[in-house]
Amino acid sequence: MPAKTSAIEFLEDEDPNALINYNDAISYWLSVPASVNGVLGGFGEQTPVPKADIMGSATFLRKLQTRMEFPAGEKLTIDMGAGIGRITRDFLWKISDRCDLLEPVAPFVAQMEAELAQVAKAGKLGDIYPIGMQEWACDPAKVGKYWLVWCQWCVGQLPDDELVNFWVRCKEALAPNGTLLVKENIAPVQDIYDGTDLSVTRTDAKFRELFERAGYKLIASDVQKGMPKELYPVRMYCLKPL
Numbered sequence: 001m002p003a004k005t006s007a008i009e010f011l012e013d014e015d016p017n018a019l020i021n022y023n024d025a026i027s028y029w030l031s032v033p034a035s036v037n038g039v040l041g042g043f044g045e046q047t048p049v050p051k052a053d054i055m056g057s058a059t060f061l062r063k064l065q066t067r068m069e070f071p072a073g074e075k076l077t078i079d080m081g082a083g084i085g086r087i088t089r090d091f092l093w094k095i096s097d098r099c100d101l102l103e104p105v106a107p108f109v110a111q112m113e114a115e116l117a118q119v120a121k122a123g124k125l126g127d128i129y130p131i132g133m134q135e136w137a138c139d140p141a142k143v144g145k146y147w148l149v150w151c152q153w154c155v156g157q158l159p160d161d162e163l164v165n166f167w168v169r170c171k172e173a174l175a176p177n178g179t180l181l182v183k184e185n186i187a188p189v190q191d192i193y194d195g196t197d198l199s200v201t202r203t204d205a206k207f208r209e210l211f212e213r214a215g216y217k218l219i220a221s222d223v224q225k226g227m228p229k230e231l232y233p234v235r236m237y238c239l240k241p242l
Contacts, residue, residue, distance in 0.1 A: 081154020
């Protein structure tokens, strides 16, 4: 899911969650170029979005270093809804020992080979799961092994109940003191459905409600700086299982 503009219209008589359709969403993403500009909905490297995004994430995590201390062992990360692997390519591999990725759109998965060549060369590329979040369950060999589960610009493709179930499964994947990081655009008043990519932009209040339902404690939250004014605000959430 790309960065969201404030031009999305709210359908007043419809429940945004009821409008999500996985198959139609995949069809939309299959029509999008497998590039940074494509996965970010036109806010590619010709805009400040990609660079500001990575800088904001790095700053946020630096503030959380003491809360994310990890015992001796491999720092395993999984990048959910990873697109072409931009976030792993530009950031996650630099703070992790190994990075897995999950992405259901076949052309995006195919593009990862080129995008993540440096990550692979460094020996930090893990497994790539070509499935959706609603289908994912942690590999039994990796239960309780992930230092970081990263969800950015992707969870709007899941209805509320499916998202809660997904985050519950993420808890099984997390190592002791592991962290769930969620980074998404925030709707100002009420959840908003985007008929282009068939996703929902949620309010901050809705996210906090869903975190609680899934059994997480909110450790820290901050707003991403440096984004274009036409985008909905982007908020980062650091979460730990209760």
